[in-house]
Amino acid sequence: MSVTAASGFEAAGVAAGLKSSGKRDLALVRNTGPLNAAATVFTTNRCKANPVLWSEQVIGDGVVSAIVLNSGGANCYTGARGFQTTHATAEAVAEKLGVSAGDVLVCSTGLIGEQLDLAKLTAGVEEAAGALSADAGLHAAEAIMTTDTRPKEAVRRDPSGWTVGGMAKGAGMLAPGLATMLVVLTTDAVLDAETLDAALRAATRVTFDRLDSDGCMSTNDTVALLASGASGVAPDDAAFRLALTDVCRELAEQLQADAEGASHDIAIEVVNARSEEDAVVVGRAVSRSNLFKAAIFGNDPNWGRVLAAVGTTDAAFDPYGIDVAINGVQVCTKGEPDQPRDLVDLTPRAVHILIDLHAGDETATILTNDLTHDYVHENSAYAS
Amino acid sequence: MSVTAASGFEAAGVAAGLKSSGKRDLALVRNTGPLNAAATVFTTNRCKANPVLWSEQVIGDGVVSAIVLNSGGANCYTGARGFQTTHATAEAVAEKLGVSAGDVLVCSTGLIGEQLDLAKLTAGVEEAAGALSADAGLHAAEAIMTTDTRPKEAVRRDPSGWTVGGMAKGAGMLAPGLATMLVVLTTDAVLDAETLDAALRAATRVTFDRLDSDGCMSTNDTVALLASGASGVAPDDAAFRLALTDVCRELAEQLQADAEGASHDIAIEVVNARSEEDAVVVGRAVSRSNLFKAAIFGNDPNWGRVLAAVGTTDAAFDPYGIDVAINGVQVCTKGEPDQPRDLVDLTPRAVHILIDLHAGDETATILTNDLTHDYVHENSAYAS
Numbered sequence: 001m002s003v004t005a006a007s008g009f010e011a012a013g014v015a016a017g018l019k020s021s022g023k024r025d026l027a028l029v030r031n032t033g034p035l036n037a038a039a040t041v042f043t044t045n046r047c048k049a050n051p052v053l054w055s056e057q058v059i060g061d062g063v064v065s066a067i068v069l070n071s072g073g074a075n076c077y078t079g080a081r082g083f084q085t086t087h088a089t090a091e092a093v094a095e096k097l098g099v100s101a102g103d104v105l106v107c108s109t110g111l112i113g114e115q116l117d118l119a120k121l122t123a124g125v126e127e128a129a130g131a132l133s134a135d136a137g138l139h140a141a142e143a144i145m146t147t148d149t150r151p152k153e154a155v156r157r158d159p160s161g162w163t164v165g166g167m168a169k170g171a172g173m174l175a176p177g178l179a180t181m182l183v184v185l186t187t188d189a190v191l192d193a194e195t196l197d198a199a200l201r202a203a204t205r206v207t208f209d210r211l212d213s214d215g216c217m218s219t220n221d222t223v224a225l226l227a228s229g230a231s232g233v234a235p236d237d238a239a240f241r242l243a244l245t246d247v248c249r250e251l252a253e254q255l256q257a258d259a260e261g262a263s264h265d266i267a268i269e270v271v272n273a274r275s276e277e278d279a280v281v282v283g284r285a286v287s288r289s290n291l292f293k294a295a296i297f298g299n300d301p302n303w304g305r306v307l308a309a310v311g312t313t314d315a316a317f318d319p320y321g322i323d324v325a326i327n328g329v330q331v332c333t334k335g336e337p338d339q340p341r342d343l344v345d346l347t348p349r350a351v352h353i354l355i356d357l358h359a360g361d362e363t364a365t366i367l368t369n370d371l372t373h374d375y376v377h378e379n380s381a382y383a384s
Numbered sequence: 385m386s387v388t389a390a391s392g393f394e395a396a397g398v399a400a401g402l403k404s405s406g407k408r409d410l411a412l413v414r415n416t417g418p419l420n421a422a423a424t425v426f427t428t429n430r431c432k433a434n435p436v437l438w439s440e441q442v443i444g445d446g447v448v449s450a451i452v453l454n455s456g457g458a459n460c461y462t463g464a465r466g467f468q469t470t471h472a473t474a475e476a477v478a479e480k481l482g483v484s485a486g487d488v489l490v491c492s493t494g495l496i497g498e499q500l501d502l503a504k505l506t507a508g509v510e511e512a513a514g515a516l517s518a519d520a521g522l523h524a525a526e527a528i529m530t531t532d533t534r535p536k537e538a539v540r541r542d543p544s545g546w547t548v549g550g551m552a553k554g555a556g557m558l559a560p561g562l563a564t565m566l567v568v569l570t571t572d573a574v575l576d577a578e579t580l581d582a583a584l585r586a587a588t589r590v591t592f593d594r595l596d597s598d599g600c601m602s603t604n605d606t607v608a609l610l611a612s613g614a615s616g617v618a619p620d621d622a623a624f625r626l627a628l629t630d631v632c633r634e635l636a637e638q639l640q641a642d643a644e645g646a647s648h649d650i651a652i653e654v655v656n657a658r659s660e661e662d663a664v665v666v667g668r669a670v671s672r673s674n675l676f677k678a679a680i681f682g683n684d685p686n687w688g689r690v691l692a693a694v695g696t697t698d699a700a701f702d703p704y705g706i707d708v709a710i711n712g713v714q715v716c717t718k719g720e721p722d723q724p725r726d727l728v729d730l731t732p733r734a735v736h737i738l739i740d741l742h743a744g745d746e747t748a749t750i751l752t753n754d755l756t757h758d759y760v761h762e763n764s765a766y767a768s
Contacts, residue, residue, distance in 0.1 A: 047695025047703045077691055079704075079720035112688020113721050216675045216689075217696050290674065290755070291600045291763050298764025304496020305600070307461055311431025312601050319431045320463075336463035337497050371674070373757050379675050380682025 002153030003029050004137035005165030006188040008228025012131035013139030016124025018072025018110075018117065024143035026124035027069045029184055030097060030132055035229030038064035039197035040105065041204050043221035049076030050083045051106040052220060054090065058105050062193025065099035067224055068125060069144050069182055071169070073110040076219045085118050092122045096129035107182045107222045109146055109169060141167035144182050147260050147378060154250035156243040162189035162231040164243050170213075170255030183208070183223040183251060188231035189240060199241045200225045207248035210280070211367045213259040214375070215288040223248075256367045261374030264296050266351040267365050274360035278315035282355060283366030285309045293371035296351055301344035303331045306353060316359045323356040386537030387413050388521035389549030390572040392612025396515040397523030400508025402456025402494075402501065408527035410508035411453040413568055414481060414516055419613030422448035423581035424489065425588050427605035433460030434467045435490040436604060438474065442489050446577025449483035451608055452509060453528050453566055455553070457494040460603045469502050476506045480513035491566045491606045493530055493553060525551035528566050531644055531762060538634040540627040546573035546615040548627050554597075554639030567592070567607040567635060572615035573624060583625050584609045591632035594664070595751045597643040598759070599672040607632075640751045645758030648680050650735040651749050658744035662699035666739060667750030669693045677755035680735055685728035687715045690737060700743045707740040 004011050009031060016026040031038075040059045042052050058064065068089055075082045086106050094101035108116065131139075141151035148171045155165035166185035185200075204223055225244070256265050268286050273279035286292055289309040295302035303324045311319060320335035329344045331337070351370075369375075388395050393415060400410040415422075424443045426436050442448065452473055459466045470490050478485035492500065515523075525535035532555045539549040550569035569584075588607055609628070640649050652670050657663035670676055673693040679686035687708045695703060704719035713728045715721070735754075753759075 045692060045695040046697075047691045074688070077688060077716060077719050077721070079718075112686075112692065113716065113725075115721075214674050216673050216692065219688075219692050219695060288672075289600050290598050290759075294760050294763035297760065300764060302496075304458070304461060304603075307431045308429060308496065308600065308603050311429040311603060313430075332461060332497065334463075335461050337461070337499075341497075371760055371763075373760050375674075376678050376681065376755055376757050376760055379678035379755075380684060 002137040002167040003186045004134045005155040006163040006186045008188045008230025009186045010132040011136045011140040012128040013143030014127045017120045025072045027140035027143035028128040030066045031226045037193040037227045039200045039225045041223045045217045049220040050086045051108045054086045055105045065103040067105040068093050069107040073116045074112045075108040076112040089121050092125040144169040147171040152254040154247045161233040168251040171260050185225040188228050190229040190234040191227045203245040203248045207252045211252045212287040213369045259369040260378045261372045262369035264351050264370040266368045268353045269365045270355045271363045273357050273362045274316035276362045279364035281313050282315045285313045287366045287368035297370040297372045299346035301326045301341045317357040321358045325354040386521040386551040387570045388518050389539040390547040390570045392572045392614025393570045394516040395520045395524040396512040397527030398511045401504045409456045411524035411527035412512040414450045415610050421577040421611045423584045423609045425607045429601045431603050433604040434470045435492045438470045439489045449487040451489040452477050453491040457500045458496045459492040460496040473505050476509040528553040531555040536638040538631045545617040552635040569609040572612050574613040574618040575611045587629040587632045591636045595636045596671040597753045643753045644762045645756045646753035648735050648754040650752045652737045653749045654739045655747045657741050657746045658700035660746045663748035665697050666699050669697045671750045671752035681754040681756045683730035685710045685725045701741040705742045709738040
C-alpha cells in the first residue's frame with residue numbers, strides 16, 4: 001500500500017536495467033487528483049545531485065503531478081549531461097501521463113559520479129506508465145531500494161476519512177540535513193501547498209532530522225509530500241500534522257532498523273537540556289562517535305566514550321554534573337561512576353542511552369546505529 | 385633517546401602493575417636544569433580528565449620540574465577521589481625528587497570511568513625515581529603506550545648546539561582539539577616559558593591539530609614542552625620553531641602510521657581555499673566521512689564520497705567548480721567525471737587526496753586513516 005494507501009494515487013515499480021542485479025529500479029507515482037498540491041524538503045548538502053537541482057525548480061509553484069525515482073545511480077557530479085538526463089526523464093514522464101514536465105519531481109539514488117543510461121530510463125518510464133495501478137505501492141517501494149534489505153512503508157488512516165501513507169529508502173549515507181534519503185508521502189486530504197510545506201517541515205524536523213546512522217549526509221536526499229484531495233475531507237490541522245509525523249517517525253525507524261550492517265538500533269535520549277537545539281547537538285555528537293558505536297557493537301557499555309563525545313559540544317552543561325544511563329542502568333552520576341558497567345545488558349538489538357545534562361528542561365532523541373564489521377565490509381565494496 | 389636526547393633530562397619507564405599485561409605503564413621525565421621552563425597544550429574537550437585539571441594548575445607559572453605519565457587508566461570521570469589520586473601521584477614524585485608538587489605535571493591514558501590504584505602508582509613512582517637515567521628515554525616511551533604497537537620518538541639537533549626531542553602515544557580517540565594524546569617534548573635550548581608557549585602553539589597548530597584519525601577527541605590530550613637550558617645556547621627563534629615543528633610533525637606521522645586498525649595513511653590536501661581555516665574545515669570533513677574511509681579500506685576510489693563530505697561544510701567554493709585527484713589521477717574536474725576511477729591504484733598504504741576548491745590560494749593537509757575491520761574489532765573489545 002504505502003504511497004497508494006491514500007486515494008487519488010497510482011504507482012508502479014519496474015526493472016529498467018539500471019541495477020546490475022536486474023531487480024526493480026524505477027518507480028513512478030502519479031497524483032490523479034482532483035488536487036495536485038505538494039511540498040518537498042531536500043538535502044542541505046551543498047553538493048546537490050542533478051535530480052535535486054531539477055526538483056527544486058519543480059516545487060517552486062507547489063504543483064506536482066507525478067514523481068519518478070530511480071535506483072542504480074545518483075546522477076550527482078555528472079555535469080550538464082547529467083542534468084539533461086534528469087530533464088529528459090521528466091519530459092518522458094510528462095509525455096506518457098499528459099502532464100507538464102515542470103510538474104514532475106525526479107529522484108535518483110546510487111553511486112555518485114557516473115552517468116545514468118537515458119535510453120534505459122526512457123524505456124523504464126514507458127513501462128512504468130503502462131503499469132500504474134492503485135495496488136502497486138509495494139512495487140514502487142521495492143524499486144527505490146539500494147542496499148536496503150526490505151521495502152519501507154507506513155500508513156495512518158484518520159477516522160474522518162483521509163489517509164496519509166509513504167515509502168522510503170535508506171541504508172547508507174544516512175545523516176539527513178533537512179531531509180533523508182528518498183521518501184514519498186501521499187495523502188488524499190484536501191490541503192494546499194503552503195499547509196503541506198509547513199506540516200512537512202514540522203514533521204521531518206523531529207523525525208528524519210533526528211536520524212543519524214553514519215554521520216554522512218547525502219547529495220540526493222528528498223522527501224516529497226503529495227496531496228490529491230480525493231477524500232474530499234479538509235483535515236484538522238493538528239490531526240494531520242500528528243498523522244504525518246507518525247508516518248515519518250515510523251519510516252525513520254524502519255530506515256534505522258535496516259541501516260547498512262547495523263546490529264544495534266540506538267536511541268540517544270538527551271534530557272534536561274537548556275534548549276532543544278542543545279539536546280540535538282549533544283545527541284548527534286554521541287551518534288557520530290565511532291568509538292562509542294564500535295563499543296556498542298561489542299556489547300561494551302563504555303560510557304566514558306559517551307561523555308568524551310558530549311564534551312566536544314558547546315551545549316550548556318557542567319561537565320561534572322552529567323548523568324548517563326545505558327539500558328536503564330545508571331552507570332554515571334554527576335561525572336562519577338555509579339552502578340557497575342557489568343550490570344548493563346547490551347545483547348538486545350534496541351539500545352537506550354539516557355544523558356541527563358541537568359541544564360534545563362528540553363529534550364531530544366537521536367536515532368543511530370552501531371559501527372560493525374558488516375558496515376565496513378558493505379561500504380568498502382559498494383562501488384565495485 | 386627521544387625525551388632524553390636533549391641534555392638536562394632523565395627518564396624512566398617501569399611496570400607499576402596498572403596494565404593487566406604486566407608491561408611498562410608508568411613513565412617519569414625529570415628536568416635537571418639549570419632552567420625549568422615549560423609550556424603545555426591540553427585537549428579542548430570540555431570533559432577533561434583529572435590529570436588535565438591538575439596540570440592546568442601546574443603550568444600556570446611556566447615552571448615544571450618533572451612529568452609523570454601512566455597508561456592503564458585515564459583517571460577521567462572518577463570524581464574527587466580521582467583528582468586526589470592525581471594530586472597524590474604528584475606529591476609522591478615531589479617527595480622522591482625533592483621538588484614542589486606544584487611543579488609536577490601528571491598525564492594519564494586508558495579507560496575512562498575507572499579509579500586508578502594509588503598504591504600501585506606510588507610504588508611505581510618510587511621505582512621510576514630510582515631508575516631515572518639519561519639513557520632510558522625509550523623505556524618512558526614504551527610506558528605510555530596503550531593500543532600503540534610501537535613507541536614513538538623523534539629528535540632534531542641544531543648545529544649551534546641545542547637539541548629538541550620527544551615521545552608520543554596515540555592509537556585511538558585520535559582527533560586532537562588543541563593537542564593530541566600524550567606528548568612530551570624536551571629541549572636543552574635556553575628559552576623562557578613565554579617563548580616556549582608561543583612556539584609550542586605554533587607547532588601543534590599545523591601538526592597534531594591536522595591529525596584526525598577517527599574523529600574522536602580525547603579527554604586526556606596533553607602536549608608538554610620542557611626546557612632545561614643545559615646546552616647554554618639561546619637559539620634563533622625561527623630555527624627553534626622549525627625544529628620543534630619538525631619533531632611534532634614526525635611524531636604526528638608516527639601516530640597516524642600506528643593508528644588503531646588502520647591499513648592506509650591518508651593525506652587530504654586541500655588547495656586554493658579562500659582561507660587556511662576553510663582548507664582545514666574541508667579536509668577534516670572528508671577525514672570524518674566513514675563512507676569515504678571505508679571505501680579507501682576497500683581500495684575503492686569512490687570520489688563521490690569526497691565531494692559529498694565537502695558539501696557539508698560552509699567553506700567558500702562553487703560546488704560545481706571543484707577538482708579531485710586521488711593518488712595523482714584526476715578523477716573529477718569542475719564537478720564532472722574526468723579520468724576513469726579504475727586508473728587509481730590504492731594498494732599502497734600511503735594515499736593522497738587532492739581537493740582543489742578554486743576559491744583562493746590557501747592550503748592545508750589533514751592526516752587521517754581508513755576505516756577497517758580491525759578498527760571496529762579493536763574498539764569493540766577495548767574495555768573488556
